Amino acid sequence: MENNEVVEFIFKNGYFEINENNMNIINNLYFNDQDFQLKNYTFIKENQCDWLNDKIYEDINKYVAYLIENHTDLEDTLIYIKEILSNDELEIKLKKSLIEIEKTVFTDWKNVETDLWNKIIDSNKIKANWENVLVYYNEFSFDEKIDIFIASNKDQLIHGKVQSKELAIELLSHKNANLFLTNGVFNDFDFDCKELENSSDEVFAQIIKMDLLRHVPENYNALLQLGKINLIPEFLSNAFDDEFNLEECKFENNSIYVILKSNLDVNIKKKIIQIIDFEELDVKCLNLIAYFVADYCKFADLNISKLKMLLSCLDEASFIHVINSKEEYFSDETIIDVLQNNELFSSLLIFNKRPKYTINKETYLFLDKLIRRGIVSSYSEKNGSIIVYPKKRL
Secondary structure, three states, X not given: OOHHHHHHHHHHOOOOOOOHHHHHHHHHHHHOOOHHHHOHHHHHHHOOOHHHHHHHHXXXXXXXXXXXXXXXXXXXXXXXXXXXXXXOOOOHHHHHHHHHHEOOOEOOOOOOOHHHHHHHHHOOOEOOOHHHHHHHHHHHXXXXXXXHHHHHOHHHHOOOOXXXXXXXXXXXXXXXXXXXXXXXXXXXXXXXXXXXXXXXXXHHHHHHHOOOEOOOHHHHHHHHHOOOHHHHHHHHHHHOOOOOOHHHOOOOHHHHHHHHHOOOOHHHHHHHHHHOXXXXXXXXXXXXXXHHHHHHOOHHHOOHHHHHHHHHHOOHHHHHHHHHHHHHHOOHHHHHHHHHOOOOOHHHHOOOOOOEEOOOHHHXXXXXXXXXXXXXXXXXXXXXXXXXEEOOOO
């Protein structure tokens, strides 16, 4: 035999070691192609080199070790990468090292053993989409590796939508949660406060802004309990309709104060005032309610017994402001009743008393109305106050 025939006999019958020198000889002798270096296994498979393919199958660990030792950036086709990695004879450590040197990105997890997923994620070698994130999450839960992967690929992920609410809830505690929220990643779901216990205040605010908090009284009460009172007006603005039961909501001083100070629709504020219990509120809150009633409520909006209860608790300025705004709707009997039930004004009905009030236009208007009704006799100014003279007999 001539030398070339001997060499060919050796190679085609598998009488050689897989190493850098022999693989270079094979390339020079049979192919002389750069792709033999760039995508070795793909090249061998696609050129139907059966004898070399058989040798690789026989010595798969030596072959992959050769690739790892002599290449840093392989560009094999994904189908052939998966084929090598699926070889049960190939050691797991060599599989992981091969993943490192292959530049090709996996499009999905199909036909890839789960023992390799962590390495693929670590190497950022999987296509960044929510489907791949979900498949990994379902296998390994929300671990540090997927957390880092999501952060590293956020610019790609913002263009998709999460298809699992369980994963969405996990992501709402992620550092990029607000970025995902504003780009509509979670728009296929609505949430409850109890599902967001690990989320930041910023995330809560964004969820409400995007109307992703479920419209139920339980979420209103949870916001109150969590101390996120400043978010309540926007939540109510989103949630309120004929099916939303305000009576299941707990209203207390701080929440009412924030609600009335907000830009929430006036009609919603009216409905809240109609159901709240004034006896449980402090003077500051009651005075705020009084000014709202005076400025925005028609007499038809009011329950007269509740209005009387409100008036009985108010300070001087608030009481006078409400009476001035609604006085035309009150009978003399009702006026006398509300004066009698407020300790600041009950003395207006006692002849030998000389109650004093603050000098201002509202007070003058109030007293003039009472004089015209024959409830008080007159008033005068003295020592910086208005002195009122009650009637001897009503």
